[in-house]
Amino acid sequence: MSDDPIISVRGLRNCFGEHVVHDNLDIDVREGEILGVVGGSGTGKSVLLRSIIGLQEPSEGEISIFGERMDCATAEENLDLRRRWGVLFQNGALFSTLTVAENVQVPIREFYKNIDEKLLCEIATFKIVMSGLKAEDAPKYPSELSGGMRKRAALARSLALDPVLLFLDEPTAGLDPIGAAAFDNLILELKEALGLTIFLITHDLDTLHTICDRVAVLADRKVIANGSIEELLALDHPWIQEYFNGPRGRAALAAKG
Amino acid sequence: MSLEADFTELDEGGERVVRFSGRLTIARLGDVPQRLDALDPQPTRADVSAVDRVDTVGAWILHKLTRDYGAEIVGASDYAQRLIRQVTIADDPAKTHHDDESHLRRILQNVGEATIEALSSLKGLLAFFGGLLIAAGTIMRHPNRLRLNAVVQRFETVGVSALGIVGLMSFLIGIVIAQQGAVQLRQFGAEVFTINLVGRITTRELGVLMTAIMVAGRSGSAFAAQIGSMKLAEEVDAMRTIGVPPMEALILPRVLATTLLMPLLGFYSTVLMIIGGGLLCWVGLGIPPETFVLRLREVVPMTDLWVGLLKAPVFGMIIGLAGCYQGMQVRGNNEEVGQRTTAAVVQAIFLVIVLDAFFAVFFSSVGWD
Numbered sequence: 001m002s003d004d005p006i007i008s009v010r011g012l013r014n015c016f017g018e019h020v021v022h023d024n025l026d027i028d029v030r031e032g033e034i035l036g037v038v039g040g041s042g043t044g045k046s047v048l049l050r051s052i053i054g055l056q057e058p059s060e061g062e063i064s065i066f067g068e069r070m071d072c073a074t075a076e077e078n079l080d081l082r083r084r085w086g087v088l089f090q091n092g093a094l095f096s097t098l099t100v101a102e103n104v105q106v107p108i109r110e111f112y113k114n115i116d117e118k119l120l121c122e123i124a125t126f127k128i129v130m131s132g133l134k135a136e137d138a139p140k141y142p143s144e145l146s147g148g149m150r151k152r153a154a155l156a157r158s159l160a161l162d163p164v165l166l167f168l169d170e171p172t173a174g175l176d177p178i179g180a181a182a183f184d185n186l187i188l189e190l191k192e193a194l195g196l197t198i199f200l201i202t203h204d205l206d207t208l209h210t211i212c213d214r215v216a217v218l219a220d221r222k223v224i225a226n227g228s229i230e231e232l233l234a235l236d237h238p239w240i241q242e243y244f245n246g247p248r249g250r251a252a253l254a255a256k257g
Numbered sequence: 258m259s260l261e262a263d264f265t266e267l268d269e270g271g272e273r274v275v276r277f278s279g280r281l282t283i284a285r286l287g288d289v290p291q292r293l294d295a296l297d298p299q300p301t302r303a304d305v306s307a308v309d310r311v312d313t314v315g316a317w318i319l320h321k322l323t324r325d326y327g328a329e330i331v332g333a334s335d336y337a338q339r340l341i342r343q344v345t346i347a348d349d350p351a352k353t354h355h356d357d358e359s360h361l362r363r364i365l366q367n368v369g370e371a372t373i374e375a376l377s378s379l380k381g382l383l384a385f386f387g388g389l390l391i392a393a394g395t396i397m398r399h400p401n402r403l404r405l406n407a408v409v410q411r412f413e414t415v416g417v418s419a420l421g422i423v424g425l426m427s428f429l430i431g432i433v434i435a436q437q438g439a440v441q442l443r444q445f446g447a448e449v450f451t452i453n454l455v456g457r458i459t460t461r462e463l464g465v466l467m468t469a470i471m472v473a474g475r476s477g478s479a480f481a482a483q484i485g486s487m488k489l490a491e492e493v494d495a496m497r498t499i500g501v502p503p504m505e506a507l508i509l510p511r512v513l514a515t516t517l518l519m520p521l522l523g524f525y526s527t528v529l530m531i532i533g534g535g536l537l538c539w540v541g542l543g544i545p546p547e548t549f550v551l552r553l554r555e556v557v558p559m560t561d562l563w564v565g566l567l568k569a570p571v572f573g574m575i576i577g578l579a580g581c582y583q584g585m586q587v588r589g590n591n592e593e594v595g596q597r598t599t600a601a602v603v604q605a606i607f608l609v610i611v612l613d614a615f616f617a618v619f620f621s622s623v624g625w626d
Contacts, residue, residue, distance in 0.1 A: 096589075096590035096591055096592070097590055097591075097592045108283070111284075112283055112284065112286075114286075114287070115283070115286070116290070116291065119290050119314075122317065122321075123283075123313075123314055123317065125349065126313070126317055126344050126347040126348060126349075127313070127347075129346075129347035129348070129349045130313075130343060130344070130346075130347040134349060135349035135350075141589065141590065142590070143588075143589040143590050159313075161283070162282070162283065162312040162313050162314070192339075193339050193340065193342075193343045194313070194340070194343070195336065
């Protein structure tokens with residue numbers, strides 16, 4: 001089972017007008033792993049994420065999730081796939097006019113209309129606490145939360161439907177080092193407890209070292225390498241060397257060692 | 258075996274056992290939670306060995322059996338046990354919402370809140386006006402701090418771009434007044450008084466009032482939305498830190514534009530209303546334009562024009578103030594921008610009409626009637 005990739009992207013091509021972002025890009029995400037995706041600014045990390053979750057129609061190539069081709073799926077199958085994954089957007093993307101609890105309830109209400117109010121409320125509360133907030137944060141509005149709390153609230157919403165696959169777009173960006181480390185631990189803990197597979201875009205070298213099983217490097221419009229950090233370090237690509245062996249990369253490595 | 262979650266109650270050696278089957282997942286729950294809540298007598302053991310899948314919601318329901326009835330859970334897989342542990346840690350007994358209050362109390366509370374809101378909004382507007390006067394005083398002492406470009410740009414958006422729509426509206430209203438007036442006056446054979454009606458009501462009241470309503474809808478709302486969005490994006494805070502007072506850079510140019518342009522737009526509107534009325538008199542009543550103008554000069558005293566033109570800058574200032582004030586009150590979320598924009602228009606039109614009534618009393622008591 002774990003040999004079959006959960007996400008498989010083959011020959012992906014994305015272009016905006018003349019500007020080609022991806023060309024002939026292949027990437028796999030295996031069951032139960034945390035795959036980190038890195039790359040310089042403008043190498044199309046977010047575009048890749050948007051293509052996989054269906055927010056961006058690729059110009060060419062095929063994307064399969066859970067073994068099903070996304071471009072062949074009917075609207076109904078698509079909806080069915082969608083409830084099996086959760087997405088944490090870079091800035092949280094919480095609905096600003098709803099409280100944290102209501103934000104978490106939105107996907108549940110949408111898919112399961114027969115759940116009664118009391119249970120909904122309980123579900124929202126334990127998901128919120130599970131994501132590292134307190135129950136008294138549930139009735140607050142996103143604008144009353146700090147950046148780190150907003151990320152956690154957004155994580156609670158992405159976990160609302162018990163997904164098996166989680167997409168995280170720069171989860172630790174904008175958090176202080178302590179908050180970022182705590183968030184990394186939370187992700188790892190939830191992944192262990194809930195058996196998640198995680199696709200993670202990040203710039204945070206500490207995150208890469210602490211929680212990622214594999215790292216894929218985006219450059220020159222494709223994935224130029226993927227593997228554990230040790231394997232990547234053995235490669236002789238200037239960008240990879242500079243990324244992991246630059247002053248910050250070495251500091252992160254030292255912190256881990 | 259069915260995938261739907263279900264359970265049966267059994268007696269096993271004096272113990273009440275609930276035996277679950279199917280999938281304990283959010284998609285397959287059915288009425289299980291309601292039935293569990295109504296269990297009597299309370300179970301002492303929950304057997305989940307026949308359950309083939311559990312998610313966090315299922316784990317939560319099992320956790321509640323333990324928490325509320327002290328039931329022991331047997332037969333759970335490793336994964337289910339992990340989930341139950343996870344939700345047990347996540348069970349925070351803190352209260353997440355308030356008790357329901359009585360209906361009457363809530364109505365009273367809403368009325369009270371609305372009253373306080375209205376009064377504090379009026380007070381805020383006054384304080385804002387004070388702040389604006391101080392800013393204006395500073396500008397007068399240091400005229401080079403006036404942002405002339407910003408003011409001129411506002412002149413264009415508030416005034417020049419509004420000429421088309423204000424003109425069309427005024428022209429049509431002039432026709433309507435003349436037509437409706439002619440129908441009524443014809444009954445007395447006094448059709449010629451239509452000219453008095455059109456001439457006086459447009460110069461004194463309608464020209465400026467209709468323009469004020471149009472400007473409030475067009476520019477007052479735009480001010481609130483612009484400044485509100487800038488507040489949300491922290492642009493206003495950025496201005497303050499750079500040392501640019503928002504009062505001088507954002508608000509004064511806008512209020513200056515509405516204050517100075519309202520008399521001009523009001524006069525323009527009055528002229529077009531009279532043209533519209535004159536056209537109807539010519540076509541509908543057979544009064545030629547020369548007669549219309551001659552008669553107009555006889556029946557409309559100069560004071561009528563002053564009544565209209567003196568009110569206009571006051572209305573303009575109120576529209577600008579209400580728009581900017583509501584915009585500056587935006588904090589929190591995007592919906593607030595919409596609410597504050599609505600509030601700006603409503604507040605501006607309301608205050609304009611209230612003041613118009615005061616002006617009417619004032620001008621007739623000074624003999625300009």
